[in-house]
Amino acid sequence: MPRQPEAPKIGDNSVNGAHLRAFVERVERLEEDKKALSDDIKGVYAEAKGNGFDAKQMRAVIRIRWQDRDKRREEQEVLDMHLAALGLL
Amino acid sequence: MPRQPEAPKIGDNSVNGAHLRAFVERVERLEEDKKALSDDIKGVYAEAKGNGFDAKQMRAVIRIRWQDRDKRREEQEVLDMHLAALGLL
Amino acid sequence: MPRQPEAPKIGDNSVNGAHLRAFVERVERLEEDKKALSDDIKGVYAEAKGNGFDAKQMRAVIRIRWQDRDKRREEQEVLDMHLAALGLL
Amino acid sequence: MPRQPEAPKIGDNSVNGAHLRAFVERVERLEEDKKALSDDIKGVYAEAKGNGFDAKQMRAVIRIRWQDRDKRREEQEVLDMHLAALGLL
DNA sequence: TGGACGAATGGGCGCC
DNA sequence: GGCGCCCATTCGTCCA
Numbered sequence: 136m137p138r139q140p141e142a143p144k145i146g147d148n149s150v151n152g153a154h155l156r157a158f159v160e161r162v163e164r165l166e167e168d169k170k171a172l173s174d175d176i177k178g179v180y181a182e183a184k185g186n187g188f189d190a191k192q193m194r195a196v197i198r199i200r201w202q203d204r205d206k207r208r209e210e211q212e213v214l215d216m217h218l219a220a221l222g223l224l
Numbered sequence: 225m226p227r228q229p230e231a232p233k234i235g236d237n238s239v240n241g242a243h244l245r246a247f248v249e250r251v252e253r254l255e256e257d258k259k260a261l262s263d264d265i266k267g268v269y270a271e272a273k274g275n276g277f278d279a280k281q282m283r284a285v286i287r288i289r290w291q292d293r294d295k296r297r298e299e300q301e302v303l304d305m306h307l308a309a310l311g312l313l
Numbered sequence: 314m315p316r317q318p319e320a321p322k323i324g325d326n327s328v329n330g331a332h333l334r335a336f337v338e339r340v341e342r343l344e345e346d347k348k349a350l351s352d353d354i355k356g357v358y359a360e361a362k363g364n365g366f367d368a369k370q371m372r373a374v375i376r377i378r379w380q381d382r383d384k385r386r387e388e389q390e391v392l393d394m395h396l397a398a399l400g401l402l
Numbered sequence: 403m404p405r406q407p408e409a410p411k412i413g414d415n416s417v418n419g420a421h422l423r424a425f426v427e428r429v430e431r432l433e434e435d436k437k438a439l440s441d442d443i444k445g446v447y448a449e450a451k452g453n454g455f456d457a458k459q460m461r462a463v464i465r466i467r468w469q470d471r472d473k474r475r476e477e478q479e480v481l482d483m484h485l486a487a488l489g490l491l
Numbered sequence: 492t493g494g495a496c497g498a499a500t501g502g503g504c505g506c507c
Numbered sequence: 508g509g510c511g512c513c514c515a516t517t518c519g520t521c522c523a
Binding site: 189191192195196198199202203205206209210212213216217220 | 367369370373374376380381383384387388391395398
């Protein structure tokens with residue numbers, strides 16, 4: 136018998152609601168922080184623009200650097216997989 | 225003559241580069257924090273799921289509450305405008 | 314007066330319907346071809362698996378090679394942008 | 403003794419590598435074709451849009467027709483099974 | 492207003 | 508055979 140997560144039960148409404156509310160509020164709080172960071176980032180771009188830099192260029196640079204990091208990590212993974220496949224890890 | 229921000233000049237390369245680098249790194253730092261928050265949010269959804277709540281529903285709830293807040297604020301603004309128009313504010 | 318694309322007019326129903334149908338059928342045909350390719354790809358992975366290769370590893374390799382190509386293209390773009398910013402392009 | 407596919411052996415590296423490379427390139431080729439088709443599909447949607455049709459609606463239509471086709475096929479299968487059960491097929 | 496970006500949904504896949 | 512993860516596509520939002 137598949138044990139799906141308990142559906143909300145009558146009688147548990149209030150406690151359940153409180154539980155749900157807590158989760159919802161945690162998410163909302165985090166989302167607010169996230170939005171604040173987004174605004175900060177925009178601010179930095181605006182400041183950079185005021186100093187003669189182009190946002191498009193900056194984004195391109197950042198993307199490259201990001202890809203570099205990702206690529207390094209992934210290459211490491213591939214290497215590990217190959218080593219593991221050879222029984223050397 | 226409209227004074228648009230100075231384009232990068234040859235000869236300023238090093239100082240300019242340092243300047244650009246600073247902006248780039250500030251953005252990258254903020255982006256990392258933002259990503260961390262995104263992950264936290266996912267964590268909360270996962271935890272909620274483990275307690276029998278559905279992420280999709282939660283998102284719907286959060287969207288509604290968000291709209292409500294916006295609506296309230298807007299209504300407050302309208303009210304303030306009316307009061308101001310009546311010289312009561 | 315903003316000229317938004319003509320809304321379907323009463324009386325044009327049949328011609329309009331024929332027009333829409335033509336677009337829909339073109340998309341459907343292309344989607345079928347695409348699905349066929351997806352199946353081919355699965356076939357190749359299956360064949361490779363039959364020869365002792367692991368799909369996960371292959372995917373990792375392909376992803377890396379793909380990133381390489383992308384990265385090259387993007388770096389070229391960044392270079393072009395920098396050159397353009399210096400008035401050298 | 404169950405003959406599971408040979409794991410890559412040390413000493414077979416080069417031939418193995420060539421083999422793997424062949425599979426990888428076949429996949430990459432197919433993926434490119436697939437991407438080309440995706441782009442074609444986008445092109446059709448763009449063209450339709452230019453003729454006043456909405457992509458979202460078109461997608462809905464296509465989805466419905468797809469489901470219909472599936473349903474028809476399934477019903478046909480059921481019918482065939484019944485006919486076969488009656489020795490009429 | 493169209494394009495770019497991030498988030499969200501749905502489907503495919505392997506694991507248990 | 509169900510479950511959770513991962514990827515592809517799609518949808519909404521923001522900026523130019």
